[in-house]
Amino acid sequence: MTAQPQFLKIPPLLTSFAFLSLVLCGAIFGFFYAWICSTMWGLDTAEPTVAIAAMQAMNASVRNAVFAPAFFGTPVILFLTAWLSQTQRRKLSAWAFLAAGIVYLIGGLGATMVVNVPMNEALALVEIPQSTQAAQQIWTDYSAKWQVWNIARTVASGISLALIGFAFLHLKEV
Numbered sequence: 276m277t278a279q280p281q282f283l284k285i286p287p288l289l290t291s292f293a294f295l296s297l298v299l300c301g302a303i304f305g306f307f308y309a310w311i312c313s314t315m316w317g318l319d320t321a322e323p324t325v326a327i328a329a330m331q332a333m334n335a336s337v338r339n340a341v342f343a344p345a346f347f348g349t350p351v352i353l354f355l356t357a358w359l360s361q362t363q364r365r366k367l368s369a370w371a372f373l374a375a376g377i378v379y380l381i382g383g384l385g386a387t388m389v390v391n392v393p394m395n396e397a398l399a400l401v402e403i404p405q406s407t408q409a410a411q412q413i414w415t416d417y418s419a420k421w422q423v424w425n426i427a428r429t430v431a432s433g434i435s436l437a438l439i440g441f442a443f444l445h446l447k448e449v
Contacts, residue, residue, distance in 0.1 A: 284447065284449075285365075285446055285447060286359075286363055289359045289363055289365070289446070292352060292356040292359050293356055293360075293368075293372075293439075293442065293443060293446060295352050296352050296353050296356045296372060296375070296439055296442075297436075297439050297443070299344065299345050299348055299349040299352055300349050300353070300375065300379065300432065300435050300436045300439055301436055302345040303345040303349055303379070303383060304429065304432035304435070304436050306342070306345065306346075307383070307425060307428050307429040307432055308429050308432075308433075310422075310425050310429075311422070311425060311426060311429055314333075315421070315422050315425070318330060318414075319414075319418055322407070323407060323411040323413065323414040323415075324403050324404075324407065324410045326418070327398065327401060327403050327410060327413060327417075330395075330398060331399055331401075334399060335399065346387075349376075349379055349384070349435075350376045350379050350380040350384060353373070353376030353379065353435070353439075354372075354373065356372045357369045357372035357373035357376060360372055360442070360446070363449070364449050365445070365446055365448060367442075367448060368442040368443075368445045368446045368448070369442075371438045371439070371441045372438070372439065374438050375434075375435040375436075375438035375439050375442070378431050378434050378438065379431060379432060381431070382427060382428060382430070382431020382434070383428045383431045386424055386427055386428045386431065387428055390420075390424040391421060391424055391425065391428070394420065394421050394424075401413060
């Protein structure tokens with residue numbers, strides 16, 4: 276009789292939640308990362324009136340059923356995966372999933388809700404000025420601060436993703 280591989284000894288529910296954790300966290304990390312390396316750089320090179328209007332449109336459209344599971348669901352799934360790992364005596368993985376959830380909750384979701392969302396809501400109220408110089412000042416003030424906080428939430432999401440990788444490496448350990 277052949278020995279069963281270790282990964283087959285991981286309960287299916289735990290495996291499912293671990294993969295869901297990976298997918299959701301990877302999705303939100305990729306979302307934040309794309310803003311760093313393409314969206315904001317592109318908007319910074321556009322006419323400031325166009326950049327403001329485009330950012331207003333993107334911020335209005337991001338509140339949708341496709342984005343919500345990754346943004347809001349990631350910490351919930353991470354905490355549930357940590358709990359399932361703990362109940363299955365996978366303590367190292369449980370701690371890693373828990374840490375990933377805390378890091379994302381504070382640095383990803385929390386930073387977004389405390390800084391980026393209020394900035395987005397303030398920008399939504401801006402009437403785009405006719406003056407290019409006035410628009411440039413609005414955009415420069417907004418973009419610089421917004422990008423610093425986007426980098427912070429991207430790093431937090433990346434750390435969470437790395438912690439999930441660590442959890443996977445130790446998931447078979449009982």
